[in-house]
Amino acid sequence: GQNIDQPTEMTATEGAIVQINCTYQTSGFNGLFWYQQHAGEAPTFLSYNVLDGLEEKGRFSSFLSRSKGYSYLLLKELQMKDSASYLCAVTTGGGNKLTFGTGTQLKVEL
Amino acid sequence: GAGVSQSPSNKVTEKGKDVELRCDPISGHTALYWYRQSLGQGLEFLIYFQGNSAPDKSGLPSDRFSAERTGGSVSTLTIQRTQQEDSAVYLCASSLAQGRSSGYTFGSGTRLTVV
Numbered sequence: 001g002q003n004i005d006q007p008t009e010m011t012a013t014e015g016a017i018v019q020i021n022c023t024y025q026t027s028g029f030n031g032l033f034w035y036q037q038h039a040g041e042a043p044t045f046l047s048y049n050v051l052d053g054l055e056e057k058g059r060f061s062s063f064l065s066r067s068k069g070y071s072y073l074l075l076k077e078l079q080m081k082d083s084a085s086y087l088c089a090v091t092t093g094g095g096n097k098l099t100f101g102t103g104t105q106l107k108v109e110l
Numbered sequence: 111g112a113g114v115s116q117s118p119s120n121k122v123t124e125k126g127k128d129v130e131l132r133c134d135p136i137s138g139h140t141a142l143y144w145y146r147q148s149l150g151q152g153l154e155f156l157i158y159f160q161g162n163s164a165p166d167k168s169g170l171p172s173d174r175f176s177a178e179r180t181g182g183s184v185s186t187l188t189i190q191r192t193q194q195e196d197s198a199v200y201l202c203a204s205s206l207a208q209g210r211s212s213g214y215t216f217g218s219g220t221r222l223t224v225v
Contacts, residue, residue: 033213042114042201043153045213087152096141096205097166098214102152 002026004101006088011107012078020073020104022088033098034062034073035087043087046073075106083108112136114217116202122223123192131187131220135204142185143205143214144177146198153201159185192224 003025012018024032031050035043049055049064049071061074073086085103092099115134123129135142144156155169159179170176174192179185189196199221203214 035213042216042218045215048213089153096160097143097155097158098153099155100145100153 002090002092002099004088004090004099006086006101006104008102009105009107011109012075014078014080014108014110016078017074017076018078018106020075020086020088020106022071022073022101024069024071024088024090024101026069026090026092026099028092029066029069030091030093032062032064032071033089033091034060034071035089035100037085037087037103039084046086078108080108080110082106114202114204114215116200116217116220118220119218120221120223122225125194125224126191128188128190129192129222131189131200131202131222133185133187133202133204133217135183135185135202136215137183139204139206139215140182141205142179143203144185144187145201145203147201147219148198156187156200189222192222194224197222197224 005023033048034046036046037043047062049062054063059076064071085105087100087103089098089100117132140161142159145153147153157177158166174190177187199219201216201219203216205214
């Protein structure tokens with residue numbers, strides 16, 4: 001089976017930096033995704049990592065260590081609109097099926 | 111279309127009734143997925159269609175759940191004899207065949223409430 005762990009909730013201040021961690025135990029790991037989901041809305045794609053290292057996209061960066069089964073999503077210059085749930089998901093084997101963690105609810109405060 | 115379209119957006123049904131949920135994927139996307147999300151829970155995989163291959167039904171929770179995809183495009187998820195525990199948001203997503211680097215595109219979901 002697969003197990004994906006993320007913190008349930010985090011709180012951060014507007015303008016600050018926050019790091020959301022994700023650890024996973026899977027067989028046949030094939031890639032890791034981060035999605036953002038605002039309340040009542042569909043998840044939207046943020047990033048994809050398959051090789052070790054950091055992928056940067058504007059204010060958002062995602063890191064992967066395959067040997068440690070570990071990823072993080074880094075959000076810089078936080079804005080109030082970044083308050084949302086952040087979902088970590090992995091693909092395994094040769095398929096495209098995503099297995100999601102339960103998500104981290106991020107609250108950005110003034 | 112421009113995005114993944116799901117209908118209805120909300121559905122309230124009586125326990126024991128059958129419901130059909132519809133998903134219209136992005137044109138050209140050969141892969142289509144159904145997930146459900148219960149309050150405060152993560153996304154639970156239900157079923158996956160890829161082109162003309164046999165679907166991966168490994169996530170369907172019981173034989174009351176079924177899905178089909180006609181003509182490689184529109185998909186319908188059917189829940190028979192609905193139960194209160196079926197209440198959730200049912201999300202559909204589509205992707206290119208090798209959608210790994212671009213991820214899925216999700217629809218806005220159908221919020222199902224069984225009373």
